[in-house]
Amino acid sequence: MRTSLPIAVAFISGLVLVVAFFFRDDSLIGSLRQEFIVWLTIIGGFTLLLGVVSIVRVSWTAVKRRKEGWFYKILTLLGVFAMAIPAVLPVSWSPLFGRSDGTIYDWLFNYMQSPMMSTMFATLAFYIASAAHRAFRxxxxxxxxxxxxxxxxxxxxxxxxxxxxxxxxxxxxxxxxxxxxxxxxxxxxxxxxxxxxxxxxxxxxxxxxxxxxxxxxxx
Amino acid sequence: MSGWEIFQVWLVAFLTLALFSFMYKDNPIYRIAEHIFAGLTAGYQVGLIWDTIILQQVWVPMTSGQWWVVIPGILGMLMFTRFSSKYSWVSRSSLAFVMGATAGIFLISELHGRVLPQIQDTMVSLSGEGGFGATMLSIIIVIGVISTLIYFYFSKEHKGALGVTARVGIWFIMISFGAHFGYTVMGRVSLLIGRMQFLIEDWIGSFI
Amino acid sequence: MSFWERMEKLDRRWVYLAVGIAVIIPFILPTPLPISITTEAQSLFDAVEALPDGSNVMLVYDYYPSTIAECEPIAIAACHHLFRKNCKIITLSNIPYGGPSMAEKITRMMADQYGKTYGVDYVNLGYKYGYVAVLSGMGQSIESIFPADNSGTLLSELPLMDSVKNYEDIAFIFEIADNATADYWVSIVNAQYGVPIGCGGTAVMAPKFYAYISSGQFVGLLGGMRGAAEYEILINKQADAVKGMQAQSLVHLLIIGLVIFGNVGFFVTRSKQKRGAA
Known part of the structure; x- marks a missing residue:
């Protein structure tokens, strides 16, 4: 059960998508294929949340146990909740909630997350120049x-x-x-x-x- | 510029410089910025998944009569059993669905959309009817593709004719990797230019 | 220790400083130089130019905020060109880190410049998980994959989407990518549905995409900031990419200089060691 059910699920879902390629979109198997694809986007979406839960668990444990660098983990947790909470609160409560233009989520993305991500990758220019000087022989x-x-x-x-x-x-x-x-x-x-x-x-x-x-x- | 806009520019400039400070050496300001960044990135996904998957693809259809979307919703929730050592096996079926369905799409699309068109485009005429330049190009492409495949993908020992072809493959690969390196330099430098452009034009420009 | 040995052991931070200075100088002392147009950029421009006015075009923001400096100029130039031709733009992103936000921000900014209306002239579908599923699923029905747009408005309430049901209603796809999603636009959408695709990719991705240019699976290619600069010139809207190419010039020359310098040092030191051993 623990192994055979997942194998059966993988086989059926995979087979439907392969076989449907040879049939018209409006056929029964074509409709089933489309339903499976929608399911795939839903189930897969939850996998992204696994990473978030994991980072919260690791950071929280570090803070609770006062591990080395625990102070920085507080900032990570603050970052997660500052971005996530206003995004999931109903827009009807305040125009600052939700994900559209002018929300807290949008502001944090434009003025904090996005420039920081750009900068992180920009530092690679320095490393590649140094590598060219030292190792490119x-x-x-x-x-x-x-x-x-x-x-x-x-x-x-x-x-x-x-x-x-x-x-x-x-x-x-x-x-x-x-x-x-x-x-x-x-x-x-x-x-x-x-x-x-x-x-x-x-x-x-x-x-x-x-x-x-x-x-x-x-x- | 309003006071709020100035604050925004200074905040971005501070975070940019904080991360650049690592180039000198590791320091607490860099670490603060780095950890805030990690948190915000994780938080971004929560908002995105909540809105685009949980609300738009599960809640709204479910409340408008498409009750069956509750099935992928539950299968998605089961993913969280991975955090339990006792019940982590429950998540396998959800993961198996994702893996199986993705594999189903891949199996067709990789062969039909990548292997066949790429092989087809390698079946070029070497008769010389397109002129010297075109024929040279065709020869380069045919030899390059075959020798690369032999070097990378044939696990047989590279001896004799196979060894010579693999050797030619290495030269081709070196040209391609050299081109890749040149382009990678261009890419990384572009990213640095982007940040410098902000610091010089938007930040320094705001007070000069 | 000889000069070359000292140079071999040079603290890397001096190299960093030199790179930093080389980037800054052109912003202080700009020296514009002519930029030629590659056949790949020209082909992409021609393909968009050949679209009938008012065509439905998918503009895909498949890049992370990390490569904004390369991809945003491409996105802005694409919006200029498409809006100028009165094309209807449908944007989406397969990137969970910022893709939909960037699509929203840039398209809205450009639409405002051209007086375009949301829902009529352009729509932002946003993001959905799993790019192979999303690309495959849109072939049958866009609405089943994106029941609502990025801000939660149902597609049935957006007039533009009345005439756009699946890829059959899309005349062209302008893919801006810094990752492998571009490969799946090729293998799923172009191969199975035949929609022509033009790609603006980061410089890191560009060498790989030459294979798709050759096979005709991409109609044209813009490689990194240089590609963006070429497109800015082609649409006659020179902006950040053209400006950035001046700094790019100086840093490339510096890096080539560092490579030559490093190799001279390497050969001088090696010949000295050989002589010493003999």
Missing amino acids: ARSAEATILLITACAIMLWRIPMGEAMLNMIPGDLPSWLNTYVMGGANMAVQRGIIIGAALGAASMSLRIILGIERMYMGKG
């Missing part, structure tokens, strides 16, 4: 190919570099776009896409047939 023929391509692309993609490349006869910018990006790079990306897609399809088949059961966890 022409140690072998392969590394040299990588290095030359990277520098050529970096030059091509900036107006100043493009002007420099145009000084060399042979329309290098257009050559880079056609043969490097649209040729060699595209071929490799295509190889990766084909391989990854075949892998995803075979993994899907394994899940539907109940061979792959890792998602069930232990017990």
Whole structure:
């Protein structure tokens, strides 16, 4: 029961969606497929809340037990509740509640969460520059190919570099776009896409047939 | 600029600089900003799921006669049993539905929408009718795709003809990864430019 | 310790400082340079340009706030172009962290500029969990996946959605993505329903998307801030992306300089070590 029911559920839900591909939308199986898809968006939505419950539990435990850095966990909890509570309260109580323009939720997103997320990723520019200086070495023929391509692309993609490349006869910018990006790079990306897609399809088949059961966890 | 707008700009500038301060070294101001960020991000999802899933997809249809949406609603709630060591197995069926249905969509779409069109586009003419440039490009694409697939996906030992092809594959892959690196630099620098643009034009610009 | 050995061990914070300065200088001393247009950006522009006036277009905000600097200029330029052509815009997002908020903010801001009315000229469907399910489900019925818009108004109460039931009623999809969702627009929506897709992607994603350009699954591509700058030029609305390209130039040159500098140091130090060993 603990294992066979989930396997049966995965098999039926997967099979319906596969078979429905070969039928018209207004057929019985087409309607069932659409219902299953709606169910999928609903059930899956709850998985996002699992992460929130988890972060609240971990932070709360750290505060309660006065673990190292517990003060910061209070801020995390404050952040969760400051964003979540006004969003779930009825809009009829106050125009500040809910998720639309001018609400607390919207303000916290625009003036706190969004700029902080942007900044977090902006710091990667510093790391990538430092990595280029320290680790990007022409140690072998392969590394040299990588290095030359990277520098050529970096030059091509900036107006100043493009002007420099145009000084060399042979329309290098257009050559880079056609043969490097649209040729060699595209071929490799295509190889990766084909391989990854075949892998995803075979993994899907394994899940539907109940061979792959890792998602069930232990017990 | 009103007082409230100035406050907003200063708040964003403070948070931006607080996070940038980590570039010098780890410090309490950075940690404060980091933990607030983690909390807000989690809180954002609560509001989103409450509104878009629980209200719009379960509560509203249920109260307007579509009683059967209570089934996915319950299956979704069962996900929370994962936090109980005794009853976590109950969540398996909900998870199995998500996994099975997603796999059903993937099985078709990956083969029909990615593998076949990509292979089809690799079946190019090498007859030279498109001129020298086009033929060269076609040759690059055919050799590049085949050698990449051989290098990445053939688990047979890379010896003999297979080894030579895999070696060619490595060169192609290096060109692609080099291009990727160049583009990644561009992407990361763009993000930094975005923040600097805010600091210079919006924040410093507000008091100069 | 020689000069090159010292440079090898240079505190990384000096590099950070140099990068910071290189970004700031062009904002203080702007030096605009011409930006050429790639065939991929031109194709996307031409595809949108070829749409009949008043077409229904899906504008998809599949990016996180982390890549606003790259994706927002694309979104703004797309809105300019589409609203200028009187296209009806249906926005949505598959990103649970901020996607629907950004779609709401930008589309509303641009709609106000062009005097467009919500519900008639544009609609924000918001977010639903599970992009493969959402993309697949909209093929049969958008309303079954999005019974209401981002602010909870039922789709049946929005006049624009009277004529938009599924992908058959969509003339074009303008996907702005910083992640793999773009792959599923290709494999599910383009492959199964045949809707043409143009993509504005982050620079990190752009090299991969060349495969979809070649196979015709994307009609055009804007790669990162540079792609956004090209589109701004094409629609004649030069803004943040064009401005940002000046700073981009200086930082790229700095990084190329650092790579060359690092390699010279590496070879000099290595040859010294070899001579020492001999």
